[in-house]
Amino acid sequence: MRQLDLPLNTAAEAYARVGMAVNDAFISCWKTKYQYNLVRPVTYVRRLIDPDWLPLLTTPPFPE
Numbered sequence: 001m002r003q004l005d006l007p008l009n010t011a012a013e014a015y016a017r018v019g020m021a022v023n024d025a026f027i028s029c030w031k032t033k034y035q036y037n038l039v040r041p042v043t044y045v046r047r048l049i050d051p052d053w054l055p056l057l058t059t060p061p062f063p064e
Contacts, residue, residue, distance in 0.1 A: 033062075040059065040062070042055050042059045
């Protein structure tokens with residue numbers, strides 16, 4: 001904001017709006033994840049193919 005030489009109140013408002021937009025995007029992203037991402041691949045493989053299978057990479061402990 002220094003490059004634009006904005007007053008402090010305008011810069012603060014811009015930062016606040018960006019923060020709110022990031023927050024809204026985060027909430028929307030997780031809402032969509034919970035709505036459409038029903039079964040994780042690791043769960044599918046363990047349930048239907050091989051119960052002892054381990055993935056090469058550690059999978060995050062996200063709920064399904």
